[in-house]
Amino acid sequence: MTAPQIWPEVSPEKGTRIGWIGTGVMGHSMVGHLIDAGYTCSIQTRTRSKAKDLIDRGATWCDHPSQIGETCDVVFTIVGFPKDVQEVYFDESGLLNTSRPGQILVDMTTSRPALAVEIAHAAAERGAASVDAPVSGGDSGAKAGTLSIMIGGDEGPVAAIMPLLNLMGKTVVHQGGPGLGQHTKVVNQTLIASGMIGVCEALLYAYRAGLDIEQTLRSVTVGAAGSWALTNLGPRIVAGDFQPGFFVEHFVKDMGIALEEAAAMNLSLPGLALSRQLYIALKAQGHGRLGTQALILALAQLNDMIDPEDPQQLRSSSAGVSHGSV
Numbered sequence: 001m002t003a004p005q006i007w008p009e010v011s012p013e014k015g016t017r018i019g020w021i022g023t024g025v026m027g028h029s030m031v032g033h034l035i036d037a038g039y040t041c042s043i044q045t046r047t048r049s050k051a052k053d054l055i056d057r058g059a060t061w062c063d064h065p066s067q068i069g070e071t072c073d074v075v076f077t078i079v080g081f082p083k084d085v086q087e088v089y090f091d092e093s094g095l096l097n098t099s100r101p102g103q104i105l106v107d108m109t110t111s112r113p114a115l116a117v118e119i120a121h122a123a124a125e126r127g128a129a130s131v132d133a134p135v136s137g138g139d140s141g142a143k144a145g146t147l148s149i150m151i152g153g154d155e156g157p158v159a160a161i162m163p164l165l166n167l168m169g170k171t172v173v174h175q176g177g178p179g180l181g182q183h184t185k186v187v188n189q190t191l192i193a194s195g196m197i198g199v200c201e202a203l204l205y206a207y208r209a210g211l212d213i214e215q216t217l218r219s220v221t222v223g224a225a226g227s228w229a230l231t232n233l234g235p236r237i238v239a240g241d242f243q244p245g246f247f248v249e250h251f252v253k254d255m256g257i258a259l260e261e262a263a264a265m266n267l268s269l270p271g272l273a274l275s276r277q278l279y280i281a282l283k284a285q286g287h288g289r290l291g292t293q294a295l296i297l298a299l300a301q302l303n304d305m306i307d308p309e310d311p312q313q314l315r316s317s318s319a320g321v322s323h324g325s326v
Contacts, residue, residue, distance in 0.1 A: 025142070025245065084109070085109050108134060110134045131161065148170070192251075240312065279298070
């Protein structure tokens with residue numbers, strides 16, 4: 001069976017039923033925007049308590065992905081790892097076993113491009129459609145509804161779900177067919193990887209040199225060195241705030257996917273490989289559930305700048321050199 005050429009109109013007034021699997025750091029806020037817009041939403045996540053306030057706001061709880069697949073017109077997933085995507089879509093109680101003609105599945109997890117293509121083909125065989133739509137912008141972008149959403153999939157279903165994506169993102173771009181959203185996210189993560197090294201090394205230098213860090217940021221964020229990471233994560237680093245907008249362990253996963261894809265294209269990306277090694281060290285130090293800005297802790301460890309009494313704080317002096325406060 002081939003996918004239909006005409007897809008249903010999506011709107012609260014038309015009674016479109018939305019399914020959502022994964023209410024973590026990003027997903028919680030994203031589905032919240034759909035609830036606020038008046039959509040009927042059914043949700044499922046591994047830990048029900050994390051979805052309590054969404055249920056209080058009107059969402060319906062489901063115990064299994066299949067329950068969502070059986071009742072919803074558009075189903076979004078945003079889970080942790082490719083193996084989780086595989087499970088949610090292909091397991092006996094997975095979404096593909098309950099998919100039907102006209103249904104649209106949207107995976108917003110950062111995952112493998114080949115897996116996105118596989119899901120799209122399997123969905124099309126049942127008359128449904130699958131779209132890969134990974135996002136960038138962190139927890140702040142998810143809360144504000146200003147994410148960048150990178151879309152891979154056929155034009156019909158992509159056009160149908162645009163009203164939903166526009167509630168969650170400010171920059172929503174259709175990159176092409178299945179898998180191309182994921183390839184675009186690889187580009188995004190490669191840009192971030194080396195950029196985070198620069199941000200953290202620069203702040204360590206400023207710290208050791210005795211600069212007023214906040215004054216330094218005022219100067220450098222607006223010039224040629226400015227970046228999203230410096231503007232948004234720099235102040236968090238200065239404040240010692242390493243709470244996750246995006247988990248270190250998930251970024252390690254993303255960089256692994258990027259390196260696998262690069263190797264398949266006979267492409268050498270040494271900057272990306274170095275960044276992943278540093279993040280693996282950070283994870284080995286017990287910081288896998290912190291935000292990506294915690295990379296500064298791994299680099300500080302290399303320079304003997306970690307407070308021995310608090311592994312998430314820089315020591316006030318090191319090697320006899322005095323410097324300013326963070």
